[in-house]
Amino acid sequence: MTRPGSAPGISRTARVLVRAATTTLPSRAIRERYRHEHLGELSALPTTDQIQYAVGALATSWALRRALTTEKTMVSITIRPTRPLLCRLNLHHHWIGQYNPSGEAYRRCQLCGKDQTGNQGPPPYYVSF
Numbered sequence: 001m002t003r004p005g006s007a008p009g010i011s012r013t014a015r016v017l018v019r020a021a022t023t024t025l026p027s028r029a030i031r032e033r034y035r036h037e038h039l040g041e042l043s044a045l046p047t048t049d050q051i052q053y054a055v056g057a058l059a060t061s062w063a064l065r066r067a068l069t070t071e072k073t074m075v076s077i078t079i080r081p082t083r084p085l086l087c088r089l090n091l092h093h094h095w096i097g098q099y100n101p102s103g104e105a106y107r108r109c110q111l112c113g114k115d116q117t118g119n120q121g122p123p124p125y126y127v128s129f
Helices: 012-022 028-044 047-059 061-069
Strands: 095-099 105-109
Touching: 012 028, 012 047, 012 061, 028 047, 047 061
Parallel strands: none
Antiparallel strands: 095 105
16 A cells, blocks of 8 residues: 555655655755656656666755756846857858758858748759758
8 A cells, every 4th residue: 555645666765765865955846846756757667776766866966956046047148149240130141052851952041040032043053061
């Protein structure tokens, strides 16, 4: 007979190790989330591999805590444009020949990835990688 909230087929030792691994996490909601995720993974493993998985979860619990508490928000991340200035201004592109999955030819800028639309002239004769 299993306790309410416990998954059948998971060894008691593995369950205790997972509980120990998740006690280091910052909030109750996060602890419960990761505890359920670990128990879900354990239920899919054979009994012989459950202890090894649980020890790994315990060994990496402080790294997980650090990753969860130092996570940057989108407000604090500075994003700089990666496309070249002339491509962003649509003044100059370096067009190369490409083929779509159905074999039709088109042109794409090698620097920014923009596809050329409209009158493209003759189709390209080669594909450049």
